[in-house]
Amino acid sequence: MRSAGGRAGAIAEPIAPAGLAPTKSRRIHALLEELAQECEELSLEHLCDMEPHAAEEYLLSFKGVGPKTAAIVLLFDCGMPRFPVDTHIHRVSGRLGWIGERTTPEQAYELLTEMIPDELHYQLHLNIVQHGRETCRPSRPDCYACPISRFCDAYRNAEVEPRSRDSR
Numbered sequence: 107m108r109s110a111g112g113r114a115g116a117i118a119e120p121i122a123p124a125g126l127a128p129t130k131s132r133r134i135h136a137l138l139e140e141l142a143q144e145c146e147e148l149s150l151e152h153l154c155d156m157e158p159h160a161a162e163e164y165l166l167s168f169k170g171v172g173p174k175t176a177a178i179v180l181l182f183d184c185g186m187p188r189f190p191v192d193t194h195i196h197r198v199s200g201r202l203g204w205i206g207e208r209t210t211p212e213q214a215y216e217l218l219t220e221m222i223p224d225e226l227h228y229q230l231h232l233n234i235v236q237h238g239r240e241t242c243r244p245s246r247p248d249c250y251a252c253p254i255s256r257f258c259d260a261y262r263n264a265e266v267e268p269r270s271r272d273s274r
């Protein structure tokens with residue numbers, strides 16, 4: 107039988123490319139042990155039958171699960187109306203003017219979840235992350251190629267320094 111450390115090690119291997127594998131694998135292992143004590147099978151399927159706020163509270167009760175992780179699980183696994191805020195969502199929504207300059211990611215999560223129609227959460231989240239990776243990068247965003255520049259406060263107000271047309 108494998109030791110707890112060995113089982114956490116087995117979890118670490120496949121998640122290594124995402125980084126911080128030793129810490130994450132220990133937390134995942136601890137979470138699975140906790141879940142095993144509560145449920146007959148190691149599954150979070152029952153989450154999707156819960157009311158969104160209750161499901162969120164339940165996930166947040168596990169050590170190592172923060173608001174972003176909980177929101178990602180609820181949106182992508184259960185299709186619940188949640189708008190997780192990662193670094194791309196925070197940057198792009200700030201530039202577009204959807205959130206204020208000083209809005210924290212936690213505040214942005216509350217605001218965007220409320221503001222964006224439920225049926226758009228899933229696809230819009232994916233699209234903004236892709237936009238942030240490919241076009242609206244942290245420095246020198248590709249504003250001249252941006253299909254949504256006409257909706258962008260930062261571009262309109264010259265608050266970003268776009269990549270030059272010549273370097274495209």
Ligand code: SF4
Pocket residue numbers: 198201202241242243247248249250252253254255256258259260261266268
């Ligand atoms: S115009 Fe530029 S800053 Fe605005 S969303 Fe597009 S790439 Fe980002």
